[in-house]
Amino acid sequence: MQTSLPKAVTVNQVIVENFKTKSFVCNEKLDAQPGQFIMVWLPGVSEKPLSITDNDPLTFTVSEIGKFTKAINSTVKPGDKIWYRGPLGNGVFKVVPGKKVLVSGGCGCVPIHFLAKNIDKENCKIVIGAKTEKELLFIDRFKDFKTIIMTDDGSKGEKGFTTDALQKIIKTEKITCVYGCGPEIMLKKIADLCDLHQVKYQLSLEAFMKCGIGVCGSCSKNGQLVCRDGPVFSKWP
Amino acid sequence: MIDLSVNLCGKRLQNPLVLASGILGTDADILKRVADFKIGAVTSKSCGLLPRKGHENPTVVAWEHGLINGVGLTNPGVEKEVEELLKLRKLLKNSSCKIIASFFAGSIDEFPKVAQKLAKAKPDFFEVNISCPNTMDDCGTPFACKTDNTYKITKIVKEVARQFKIPLIIKLSPNVTNIVNIGKAASEAGADAITAINTVLGMIIDLESARPIMTNKIAGLSGPAIKPISLRCVYQLAEQLKIPIIGLGGVTSGSDAIEMIMAGATAVGIGSATYYRGIEAFDLITQEMQAWLEKHNIKSLDEIRGKAHAN
Numbered sequence: 001m002q003t004s005l006p007k008a009v010t011v012n013q014v015i016v017e018n019f020k021t022k023s024f025v026c027n028e029k030l031d032a033q034p035g036q037f038i039m040v041w042l043p044g045v046s047e048k049p050l051s052i053t054d055n056d057p058l059t060f061t062v063s064e065i066g067k068f069t070k071a072i073n074s075t076v077k078p079g080d081k082i083w084y085r086g087p088l089g090n091g092v093f094k095v096v097p098g099k100k101v102l103v104s105g106g107c108g109c110v111p112i113h114f115l116a117k118n119i120d121k122e123n124c125k126i127v128i129g130a131k132t133e134k135e136l137l138f139i140d141r142f143k144d145f146k147t148i149i150m151t152d153d154g155s156k157g158e159k160g161f162t163t164d165a166l167q168k169i170i171k172t173e174k175i176t177c178v179y180g181c182g183p184e185i186m187l188k189k190i191a192d193l194c195d196l197h198q199v200k201y202q203l204s205l206e207a208f209m210k211c212g213i214g215v216c217g218s219c220s221k222n223g224q225l226v227c228r229d230g231p232v233f234s235k236w237p
Numbered sequence: 238m239i240d241l242s243v244n245l246c247g248k249r250l251q252n253p254l255v256l257a258s259g260i261l262g263t264d265a266d267i268l269k270r271v272a273d274f275k276i277g278a279v280t281s282k283s284c285g286l287l288p289r290k291g292h293e294n295p296t297v298v299a300w301e302h303g304l305i306n307g308v309g310l311t312n313p314g315v316e317k318e319v320e321e322l323l324k325l326r327k328l329l330k331n332s333s334c335k336i337i338a339s340f341f342a343g344s345i346d347e348f349p350k351v352a353q354k355l356a357k358a359k360p361d362f363f364e365v366n367i368s369c370p371n372t373m374d375d376c377g378t379p380f381a382c383k384t385d386n387t388y389k390i391t392k393i394v395k396e397v398a399r400q401f402k403i404p405l406i407i408k409l410s411p412n413v414t415n416i417v418n419i420g421k422a423a424s425e426a427g428a429d430a431i432t433a434i435n436t437v438l439g440m441i442i443d444l445e446s447a448r449p450i451m452t453n454k455i456a457g458l459s460g461p462a463i464k465p466i467s468l469r470c471v472y473q474l475a476e477q478l479k480i481p482i483i484g485l486g487g488v489t490s491g492s493d494a495i496e497m498i499m500a501g502a503t504a505v506g507i508g509s510a511t512y513y514r515g516i517e518a519f520d521l522i523t524q525e526m527q528a529w530l531e532k533h534n535i536k537s538l539d540e541i542r543g544k545a546h547a548n
Contacts, residue, residue, distance in 0.1 A: 001461065002513065004299040008445035039294075043446040047294035081445060085298065210308060211297035215260055215512045217282065218311075223266030228515075 004213050006041045006083035009058065013078055017137050020064040021107070022073050023053055024082065030058040034115040035093035035204055035232040038086035039212045045071045049209045049227070051110040051181070052087065054117065060084075061110045061137075088212050091230040093202055095119055098176030101169055102126045103162050103190060105182020109138045111204050111231075112181050121145055125169065129162035129182070163189040170197045177202060191236040204232045239530050241523070243277065243503055243538060245481055246404035246429040248361060250277030250504055251333045253494065253526075253538060254519055257485050257508035258283055258339040258364060258408070259308065261516070265325035272325075272334035274519035277504055280337040281325075283310055283366040284318035286351050292371065293452045300441050303460025303487070304509045307371040307453035310341060315354045322358035335361035337406065341369060343376050348390050352397040363403050365394055368410035368435035370457045381410040381435070384422040391426035404429040406483065411463075411470050412438045420474045432483040432506065433470045437463045460509035463487045468500045475501025475543055489513050491525020501543040 013025040030038075032055040040060060041047040046068040053059040064070045076082055093115045100123060104112040109128060116126065126147045130136045133156035136149065148165045149157025158165065163186060169175065170193060180190045181204040194201040207219035207226035214228030224230065224237035243253045254276040261267050262282035272279050291311030298305060312318065322338055329336070338360035342348040352363060367390055368381035380386040391407055398405040407423040409416055411434040420431055436457025443450050467486025474482055484497035485506025494505045510518040535541060 001301060002299065003301055005441075006295065006298070006443060006450060008443075041295055041450075043443070043448055045293075046452075083443070083446065210291075210294060210311070211306075213297065213299060213512055214515070215304065215509065216297055216306075216308060217261040217263035217267050220261075220264050220267040223264075223270040225261075225267070 004085050004088070006039075006047070006085050008081045008083050011076055011078055011080050011082055012057070014076065017061060019134060020073075021061060021137060023059055023061040024072075024076060026058040026082070028058060029056040030087060031055070032087035033092040034118055035091065035111055036087035036089045037231060038084040039088065039209070040072070041083035041085070042068065042072055042076075043083065049088075049212055051204070052114050053110050054114055061107070063107045085212060088227060089231050090228060091232040093179060093204070093232050096177045096200070098123065099173060100124045101166060101175055101178045103129075103166055103178060103180040103182065103186070105129045105162050105186040106131075106135065107137065108180070108182030108204070110181070112179065113138055113141055115179060116142065116145065127162045127165045129186075132156075162186060163193060166190060167193055170194075170199060175199050180204070188236065200234065202232050202234050205230050205237070239527055239536060241526065241538060245277070245483075245504055246362070248335060248404065249333075250335060251275060252277045252523060253498065253504045254522060255337065255483055255504050255506050256280055257506040258337075258366060259306070260508040260511055262339070265321045265328055268325050269328040271516065271519065272329055272332050274523075276334060276519050276523075278335035278337050278361065280339050280364055281318065281322060282312060283339040283341045283369065284312040284315050284351070284355070285310060285341050285343065286315055286347055288312065288314040288317070295450055295452060298441070298450060299460075299512060303458055303462035304512060305439055305441055305451060305456045305458050306436065307451040307456030309371045309453060310369055315340065315351050319355060319358040322360060326359065337362040337364050339364040339366050339408070341366040345380070345386065345389050345393070349393045349397050352394050356397060356401040356403060360403060362406055362430075363394070363398055364406040364408055364432060365390065366408050366435070368408050370410065370412060370436055370438050370455070371453050379410050379412070381408070381419055382413050384418050387419050388422040388426045391423045391428050395427035406430040406432050408432040408435055409470070410435045411466055411486075416470050417473050417477050420478050424478050424480050428480060430481045430483060430503075431474060431478065432485055433474055434463075434467045434486045437466055459486065460512070461487050461489060464493060468496060471497060471502050472500040472545060476546060488522070489518070491522050491527075491529055494522055494526050495529055495541065498538055498542050499545040501546065503542070
């Protein structure tokens, strides 16, 4: 019968991404699709949903926002074990033909990174945004792509929001699909922009989760379950 | 199409399937989505007097033969719950699906207080959760483990239920020596129906960390593994009680649901099946019941209800 039990995996490498963010590279491959997530368990602390940065080898990225993320970043070292359930989620990023824009706000670049690895670089632009230069993530990882950097305060790239950059692109180029992950307010703006210009979109949403497998209802967004129906939606829930 | 409707405490359920409490019952929108499968009733997640965070994750995982959950009665408190249920009532204004409002309390005296507040949501039924197995640290042994507590709670909540003309369902625990005695206590104190069963106490251990996976360590089993336990409980209760039973525990297919009705259940609760078959489980189980009844030339569920007792 189908199970969803935590599985132990060894962390091989810990990469410091910025002042509050680390990536954990594990010692095995995970058969996962871009957009899927895992429930990472640190025994005695908690279990939370995290996006997949890369599946071969399995890599996930943790930005410190609370007790759990601080515990992972301060205690997990190379050689340590960590536990996860997954891959989870049925709503995944689907690569479509044509010109694409990938939009990442804050930590949203984690699933965007996994997607970018599976996408043709020629037909794709990436918009990366953060509050300030300090919070920017994965700039090096996207260096082979056409990237536009946006910061709220202008400390790096252009001053403004990712959606400002997206609006310019949508108005001047024929885009077939916009992919996005980041704060919900940004995602809603992307959905509205795309609807207005009749462009398809695929957005990865975030939610508080308990089960991660579609039974508890904690992650319901207007009746859609982020864990099971999503986390990627091609229609705003 | 065979008419699958059943009568529960004088109210017509268009279909015997009922969404179990604690599954997908967190807000009005998701309850509406379930109700749209044209099932008999949806049960909201149990609420208490005040908001409650519940246990730290992991709180729900799927093991080899079922689910285990130790959510710990996470809820927004009765005031917020009333708002959600009123919103649901509006969303269901063209639906025949009934609303069962589930609640719990930390002490015997608190139960009627929650009921009084929850009545403002005008649910079709009250379901009193006296049997959550996951809150022993702060709430003590579930009330449903003792006949006298079950009797007292049923009796005082019944006064509120009577005042608002809301049928009263008491949800029982299987983690007792004799469930029939508990069911009798509820029935004698005025319960209009019984839901049987809540989850079965259990534990799973992770080998690599050598610790129980659930944060609450001990938690509640559901899903296929517990179906024989729920069938046994429903069978025993049906033998001794005159009030209707919502049979709940491990039903994932149409044949499971028919088994439950043959054990004596009036309606059939569905919970963990949504993990195994998705939210469409309600449609699939209904279709499978229809097909089985047609094949056996049975015109109404009344023909098979409790039939396992006669043979």
